[in-house]
Amino acid sequence: MVRKEIRFRPIGRVHSPFKAREDIDPLRNVRPNGLAKVEGELEIFKPYAAGLKDIDGFSHLIVIFAFHRSQKVKLLVKPPRETRRRGVFSTRSPHRPNPIGLTIVRLLGRRKNILQVSGMDMLDETPILDIKPYTPRDSKRRLKHGWLEERSKKKKKN
Amino acid sequence: MVRKEIRFRPIGRVHSPFKAREDIDPLRNVRPNGLAKVEGELEIFKPYAAGLKDIDGFSHLIVIFAFHRSQKVKLLVKPPRETRRRGVFSTRSPHRPNPIGLTIVRLLGRRKNILQVSGMDMLDETPILDIKPYTPRDSKRRLKHGWLEERSKKKKKN
Numbered sequence: 001m002v003r004k005e006i007r008f009r010p011i012g013r014v015h016s017p018f019k020a021r022e023d024i025d026p027l028r029n030v031r032p033n034g035l036a037k038v039e040g041e042l043e044i045f046k047p048y049a050a051g052l053k054d055i056d057g058f059s060h061l062i063v064i065f066a067f068h069r070s071q072k073v074k075l076l077v078k079p080p081r082e083t084r085r086r087g088v089f090s091t092r093s094p095h096r097p098n099p100i101g102l103t104i105v106r107l108l109g110r111r112k113n114i115l116q117v118s119g120m121d122m123l124d125e126t127p128i129l130d131i132k133p134y135t136p137r138d139s140k141r142r143l144k145h146g147w148l149e150e151r152s153k154k155k156k157k158n
Numbered sequence: 159m160v161r162k163e164i165r166f167r168p169i170g171r172v173h174s175p176f177k178a179r180e181d182i183d184p185l186r187n188v189r190p191n192g193l194a195k196v197e198g199e200l201e202i203f204k205p206y207a208a209g210l211k212d213i214d215g216f217s218h219l220i221v222i223f224a225f226h227r228s229q230k231v232k233l234l235v236k237p238p239r240e241t242r243r244r245g246v247f248s249t250r251s252p253h254r255p256n257p258i259g260l261t262i263v264r265l266l267g268r269r270k271n272i273l274q275v276s277g278m279d280m281l282d283e284t285p286i287l288d289i290k291p292y293t294p295r296d297s298k299r300r301l302k303h304g305w306l307e308e309r310s311k312k313k314k315k316n
Contacts, residue, residue, distance in 0.1 A: 003203070005166070006166050006167070007164070009161065010161050011255050029295055030293075033295075048247075051234070051255070054248035054304055057305060059298075059300070075206065075208040087210050089209045089210055090216060092291070097209070098287045102260070127161075130254060132247065132260060133247075133249070137186065137189065137191075137262075138296075139298055141297065143218060144215060144217035145216055147212050
């Protein structure tokens with residue numbers, strides 16, 4: 001029962017300066033400020049636009065999207081510039097059993113059904129599945145971040 | 159093209175003390191510590207368990223799941239104890255165009271394909287779609303959180 005297929009339909013699409021995967025910094029998850037300055041737009045399709053009411057009051061949004069260019073599933077992945085293979089659930093790789101992506105963006109403004117955001121790291125034309133407000137409860141402190149941590153330390157030394 | 163259906167399959171399921179929706183604190187998103195102490199387990203189905211390698215190094219995980227009990231879609235929702243209707247994308251309501259849920263949990267331990275976590279706010283038997291590491295980049299500061307903010311202020315006054 002619990003294993004049956006679940007179907008979603010895009011509620012919108014991304015407009016991004018990144019037209020190809022190679023355009024996106026592969027180390028963005030290691031850097032706290034990632035691609036903070038990269039701007040783009042989230043277009044919510046008209047039938048869903050009424051759901052954007054009240055969203056303007058939030059500084060940050062969680063964007064859940066489909067990795068629409070991902071065509072393979074790997075349980076072990078070699079992150080960019082890493083030598084060891086990591087379990088896919090300890091990475092943000094697109095090659096996941098369910099190719100769902102997640103990015104937290106800063107909301108800069110809104111024009112009807114278009115949200116202007118920064119922190120863009122999605123490909124142009126990415127299908128958007130959901131948008132959620134980022135709440136105080138989502139902001140965690142005193143993190144341990146495993147292999148990414150070793151990576152950051154190594155970076156600092158160099 | 160971008161609007162075509164996207165299909166996912168659960169990679170696991172939740173074991174939670176919450177058997178019914180009424181068991182879950184409806185104000186959890188307003189409170190920074192939400193349900194921080196509630197413990198539960200994330201069972202990753204055996205075929206995907208290899209993807210859990212290296213996950214033990216992370217203190218927090220992002221769980222993406224299906225709101226499997228949600229049967230209606232609303233673009234405007236009345237959050238618990240709110241008088242006004244809010245746009246669904248500015249809430250964490252389960253009644254979304256795509257009933258996808260997201261919770262950030264603390265990882266307490268792991269026993270093979272079972273992750274022990276706290277911060278549980280999911281229903282028992284919830285289908286898990288994805289697990290991602292929570293990285294420094296996901297921890298945002300200086301938040302504005304719109305109507306939830308008015309709510310917190312009101313709470314403090316009382």
